[in-house]
Amino acid sequence: MTSTVEASPADIGQPRRRKEDARLLMGETEWTDNIQLPGTLHMAFLRSSIAHAKILRIDTSAAKLAEGVVHVYTGADFPGQAGSTCVWPVTADIVMTHYPAICTDEVRYGGDVVAVVLATERYLAADALDLIDVDYETLPAVVDMEEALKEGSPLVHESAGTNRCYTHKMPCGDYEAAKAKADVVVSRRFINQRLIPSPMEPRAVVAAPQGMADEITLWTSTQIPHILRVLLALLTGIPENQIRVVAPDVGGGFGGKLQISREEVLAVILAKRLGRPIKWSETRSENMVAMHHGRDQIQDIEIAATKDGKLLGMKVDLLADMGAYLQIITPGTPLLGMFMYSGIYKMDALDFTCTGVYTNKTTTDAYRGAGRPESTFAIERIMDELAAELGMEPMELRKLNWVNHEDFPYTNVAGLTYDTGNYEAATERALELFGYDELRAEQAARRASGDTVQLGIGISTFTEMCGLAPSRTLGALNYVAGGWEHCTLRVLPTGKVELITGTSPHGQGHATAWSQIAADVIGVPFEDIEVIYGDTGRSPYGMDTYGSRSLAVGGQAIKVAGERLVEKARIIAAHQLEVSPDDIEFNKGVYSVKGDPEKSNTIQGIAFAAFTAHNLPPDVEPMLHGEATVDPLDFSYPHGTHLAAMEVDTETGKVTLRKYVAVDDCGVQINPMIVEGQVHGGLAQGIAQAMYEGALYDNEGNLLTASMGDYLLPSSADLPSFITDRTITPSTTHPLGTKGIGEAGAIASTPAIINGVVDAIRHLGVNDVLMPASPQNVWRAIQAAQNGGAA
Amino acid sequence: MIPSAFDYVRATTVDEAVAALVAGGDDVKVISGGQSLIPVLRLRLSHPSLIVDVSKIDEMRTIVDEGSSLLIGAAVTTDALIKDARVQADVPLLAMTAATVADPAIRHRGTFGGSCAHADPAGDLPTVAQALDAEFVIAGSGGRRTVAARDFFVDYFTTAVGPDEVLVAVRVPKLGAGWGANYQKFQRTAQAWAIVGVAASVKTEGGIITGARIALTNMGATPIRASSVETALTGGPATTEAIKAASASAADGTRPTSDTHAQAEFRSHLARVHTARAVAKAAGI
């Protein structure tokens, strides 16, 4: 580990085992589906099997008479009721559309909801769905984005008059001038395919009238209990102060549960209307069509450089598939990458355009990395293509253009200021761990002998922007929410500590890492801290968990809340020890008088004194707590160098990942073991995009990859042991020195893999392969190159 | 997904199972390991009113050494095929192929007979049965009959087993000394089904191939014998070139399908490449 700071003492930096794990491993968990309330009605959804159709007639009479069925609803029962909403109208002229809770006259994707059954048992509800009869008039489906934009294309939303949702432009510098100076211009079309987030736990909800007079409690497998509460109030008309949202144990999200869904909206409305608990647990098949999808962009990328390899400018023209509707941040997701197309490199101009397109497919939205995997893919892939065009070693081209460590803070071409970084250090370490020169030699030998299995080296020297975000910046981007985070710390009368956070973990280990931060700041044992989250009843303020923001933003709130608590306790300690607060020293939970350490009290002792309140200074209120709501100064910019050794069987197109090195820099690590876990999981997902995953539709808009037999997720058996390390360049805009790490692996690895595959077969005339790099896609690229011309 | 309601009977003998099937009428299904049937039920692709469980019938869970063959009970699990010493020694192709099926959890439940009776064209074990000319012992209300592999696999998901019959056992001939075996499974992830598979048993004597049994997975409605390759190999030298040349006809006469993983043309290419690889490995080169 290359460190540029001294290791901090105490808890921060320890690879502590996670507090969460014993309970998770022993099955003592509370998943939403485990919640069983008396009198529950089970909800089931009749979903359209056709991508685009008019609903002519729905006959629910047989279903209504079926055993156990209590109600059957259609769209007619909820006129005008929205099932989801979009909080990010990215341009002034964006075409916004209504997302019905239940479709009334038209279905717009395979999976759209046409009827809802409530029954006394889950199985009976499922049986009743088979008894509902729907007459559809099939309409032509809009599947391909380029076709969708053509004059005369069928329309997803007839009333909109167009399938173009928006066009967002961001010209930075003068690209045409930069291009005019260029000796070399390389253009490529990259396809960032559609992905299905596939968390281990599909979605689930239980809504029940519970607790105070009119309160409705919604337990839901979500990443965003706080934001959801606000949106549920807005969409259902139920007062916000009568809605409590709880995210119990949540089995993964990856962005898929950063959403407000019609299933949640209907559960809340029906629980309120009927006064009974309503429950729904999604099946895997349902999840694959009904939870939002991710990525799905056509990227036309052009890069201009001098013949010596100096970058001049870049042009980015995107088509982004919105799917059938807009949900929470559907249109904004591709734009989360727009500032990052220049990656770690210096250039004079970036001309960015993105057009969002409606199609008759599942709605897209955030998926691990959201926007930045796409931008990173584009820049890291085109850098390899430019290197090939110039005849340069791809790593040398990168070194020539990246921001050197002494040039930080550095403002990139799009106007973002990277606070700190050290690309040289991360790259040097990665090259060392990888054995770069040996692998290059082996590559040459295999080429020379015409080996069936060829070797390629894939490079990704990336940075990303995470830690959403300064509220002011979000406002400037038309995003209808802030990016602050909250923490309340309480030392209870018995000395135990409650840490109440507004982040909402679903696998990330916040209970452990947050305890480590608080243990250091307020000097109490790690074990004495209970972290409370994911319940608007117990943790009322928060902006939840996504975009690698929880530590980057939420961590700051813990630090400030802790410092405020420590200061309050100092005043009480000074009063009781009869000295001025300036004469009190605080060290590891003990307040003592300077120069007279015998005179001291512990923070726990002071907490008890603050509880009894028998002897407090005049202006000090009872109880010992500290609160903070913190808005971050800036985004967070983790970076790293990833290297992949890829083997390609040229006879079959089969790609094998032989070796993977990831050196990441996320600044100060609160818990290196959790960082390691985040890196591994991220890598698996990024590699999966490159090699295995891809949602495919036929021309009628049917999802062909609607089961895990067709939509391939890798398991540990498909991945090598990753070789990882970290360099540590602390952030200067984040008080703990930390940077986000939740998405880095997923962002960096996809281009590393594809660069490696292309590098292995470039000598055969190949200069791109479609993702996923399945045997058939790779074999076809080789065939096409051999039959003249690149694929 | 959520299956429709059904009744369930666990049989303890083959006769009991047959009786339950006959009494159950049209709407009855046998369940063995359930690894293919349960997904079918959950997707509501089938709505049986009665399910007869044969997985606990002792006779169907045993392997009998008959001298020139092994009689393997239909309810013997895929995992047992990998670990049984007799299977390893006498029918190594079967043990080797079983190890490529799905993942450990599925192999501990899924059965040899279930896999053959299900007759998924992408199934690996039926290909071995086809390559080795296995025989299938089927019990019905009229008693037991034996069907050869070439007559057993009829079409996609269709075999010679009638709706009120039970597949009791599979008789797999031992090939004896001098035979090498190899199964090439081409798949995208470790636990995925075969895009194409090739099972080969090859006998070599003094550098000459004197016998070859080759069958293909997922190259048509049923497992298919690559007889033209077998003929081309037999009597020829066991060299890479000769094997490659003979394997060029591996896809002849097959009817592979196209799906999200591979178009038919690519499957045919893969069948040729992997036939050459399987034969070479089985011949020890």
Ligand SMILES: Cc1cc2nc3c(=O)[nH]c(=O)nc-3n(C[C@H](O)[C@H](O)[C@H](O)COP(=O)(O)OP(=O)(O)OC[C@H]3O[C@@H](n4cnc5c(N)ncnc54)[C@H](O)[C@@H]3O)c2cc1C
């Ligand atoms: C995720 C997954 C991956 C898989 N991957 C592979 C793979 O890579 N390769 C592969 O070959 N297989 C694979 N399988 C299938 C697995 O091997 C199954 O176990 C096998 O196909 C069926 O065996 P079973 O005992 O589970 O049969 P069941 O599911 O119990 O039955 C299957 C069918 O056969 C009938 N049947 C079963 N036994 C009898 C009998 N004795 N008499 C009459 N009819 C009977 C049933 O009625 C049913 O129609 C996979 C399965 C899953 C779930």
